[in-house]
Amino acid sequence: MTIASGHDLAGPRPRQTKRSASLADASLTDKALEVHHRLCPVYGCPIPYFHSLDPLSELVSSLLSHRTRNADSGRAFKALRARFPDWAEVVEARVEEIEATISGVTWPELKAPRIRAVLAAVAERHGSLSLNFLRDMEVDTARAWLEAIPGIGPKTSAAVLSFSILRMAALPVDSHHHRVAQRTGLIGAKVDVGPSHPILRAQLPADWSAQALYDNHEILMLHGQAVCHHRNPACGRCVLLDLCPTGQKRERS
Numbered sequence: 001m002t003i004a005s006g007h008d009l010a011g012p013r014p015r016q017t018k019r020s021a022s023l024a025d026a027s028l029t030d031k032a033l034e035v036h037h038r039l040c041p042v043y044g045c046p047i048p049y050f051h052s053l054d055p056l057s058e059l060v061s062s063l064l065s066h067r068t069r070n071a072d073s074g075r076a077f078k079a080l081r082a083r084f085p086d087w088a089e090v091v092e093a094r095v096e097e098i099e100a101t102i103s104g105v106t107w108p109e110l111k112a113p114r115i116r117a118v119l120a121a122v123a124e125r126h127g128s129l130s131l132n133f134l135r136d137m138e139v140d141t142a143r144a145w146l147e148a149i150p151g152i153g154p155k156t157s158a159a160v161l162s163f164s165i166l167r168m169a170a171l172p173v174d175s176h177h178h179r180v181a182q183r184t185g186l187i188g189a190k191v192d193v194g195p196s197h198p199i200l201r202a203q204l205p206a207d208w209s210a211q212a213l214y215d216n217h218e219i220l221m222l223h224g225q226a227v228c229h230h231r232n233p234a235c236g237r238c239v240l241l242d243l244c245p246t247g248q249k250r251e252r253s
């Protein structure tokens with residue numbers, strides 16, 4: 001994507017009113033907001049949504065994407081849709097057939113039975129193969145409903161609600177987002193991706209819109225991809241350096 005600069009692209013700052021949870025440390029909520037306000041103009045908030053899938057399709061897409069390049073998971077999703085135009089057909093299909101269709105993703109032998117089992121669980125628990133009903137739930141309730149299904153964790157539940165056409169106010173955290181949050185000290189060094197979800201969400205205002213939370217996820221993810229690389233972060237050109245203990249330590253050494 002094009003990386004924009006200038007505060008005019010940041011759009012209006014989301015209002016800072018209620019906080020999501022009393023357990024959020026005040027200094028960290030201030031830092032989380034500062035990180036957001038610095039990265040937004042760099043990456044061009046509001047960030048356009050990259051999917052307009054129904055929530056069930058977004059669920060399948062999310063399950064395919066784990067530890068897989070976007071291009072490969074996108075191809076596998078298209079292949080799956082072409083082979084099984086109705087998701088109900090996946091529930092009835094042989095695992096080997098699903099696995100062969102998604103062979104371009106990482107661990108197709110694990111993802112094929114998981115996708116079939118998750119779709120079957122949705123049909124059994126809801127009575128039909130659709131997740132459109134989630135739009136009538138509170139975000140936390142909808143996330144809990146999804147996460148009660150084995151194979152769906154916090155990242156997937158948040159992705160379904162945020163990235164799909166439901167456009168609900170959930171905060172996904174992927175590995176790039178998590179790495180930037182950890183290095184800047186928003187979360188501790190031992191906090192894994194799953195447990196980081198409620199912590200990072202609690203640092204942002206409770207009344208932020210779906211777009212604002214989506215922007216927050218996207219800009220931290222993009223910063224992790226473009227600057228705060230896994231092996232060799234470019235701290236010298238990072239707009240977060242004065243906020244980041246990891247970067248300051250690297251620059252001193």
Ligand code: SF4
Nearest residue numbers: 228233235238244247
């Ligand atoms: S200063 Fe360095 S470690 Fe910190 S967020 Fe920026 S690139 Fe990452």
